[in-house]
Amino acid sequence: MPTSEIIEREDGYIDTGSEPGNYFRQYKEWEPLERRAIRAARGRVLDIGCGAGRHALYLQERGLDVTGIDASAGAVKVCKARGLRKVLLRSLADIGRFKPAAFDTVLMLGNNFGLFGSFHGARRSLRKIHRITSADARIIVGTRNPQRTSNPHHLAYQKWNLKRGRMRGQIRFRVRFDKAIGPWMDYLFVSPEEMTKILDDTGWEIDRLLESGGSNYFAIIRKSGIKGTRAVIDRPYNRKP
Numbered sequence: 407m408p409t410s411e412i413i414e415r416e417d418g419y420i421d422t423g424s425e426p427g428n429y430f431r432q433y434k435e436w437e438p439l440e441r442r443a444i445r446a447a448r449g450r451v452l453d454i455g456c457g458a459g460r461h462a463l464y465l466q467e468r469g470l471d472v473t474g475i476d477a478s479a480g481a482v483k484v485c486k487a488r489g490l491r492k493v494l495l496r497s498l499a500d501i502g503r504f505k506p507a508a509f510d511t512v513l514m515l516g517n518n519f520g521l522f523g524s525f526h527g528a529r530r531s532l533r534k535i536h537r538i539t540s541a542d543a544r545i546i547v548g549t550r551n552p553q554r555t556s557n558p559h560h561l562a563y564q565k566w567n568l569k570r571g572r573m574r575g576q577i578r579f580r581v582r583f584d585k586a587i588g589p590w591m592d593y594l595f596v597s598p599e600e601m602t603k604i605l606d607d608t609g610w611e612i613d614r615l616l617e618s619g620g621s622n623y624f625a626i627i628r629k630s631g632i633k634g635t636r637a638v639i640d641r642p643y644n645r646k647p
Contacts, residue, residue: 412582419559429458439616443546443624449510454498455518459485498531504538512545519549520593525573532608545627550595554621
């Protein structure tokens, strides 16, 4: 039996993805930066792309009012079976169906900033999230800096992306597991500088970046009434989780 998913990129590059067990990890098993990032959650929480529900269930156990959404019916079924009280079969494209000011925190962890798919897709979705969140809301995101790689296959793909007018870290891929093959989809990895450009004039700004020197990092994004963004970069990470 397979023990991890297979990632197939449009240029033919093949890599292994997450092992199924990673979607069920307990809080104590998370990376230190991820534990720090989720501490910023408060109030009514929307977990976009909740998967098996590990983030949503953790916050629910802490007493927060959490709603999980996922485009996968299987993920929704798993979340319900694991005890998540509010979970809906809904894609990122449909978040505008929520009422205005319905949430105080939006989670996009597990590299789920990538669900935005593209530069313009991100800006459209951020404006939708702005409408469904409270005045002092925050978005907690995880992503990967595509510029922090020396892999020649990734560098060649990034160069090809730029020639096509796409963002450097915009990838088109599909996931295979055993005999199951998912649909082709666009996913977006960005550097902090690229994230800043995406957020500009969307009503959001970076409040904090949580970095440890690797390619993965987290950002706490807050509502802003002015054009432009600013960031306090928290590096290096040397505190206890």
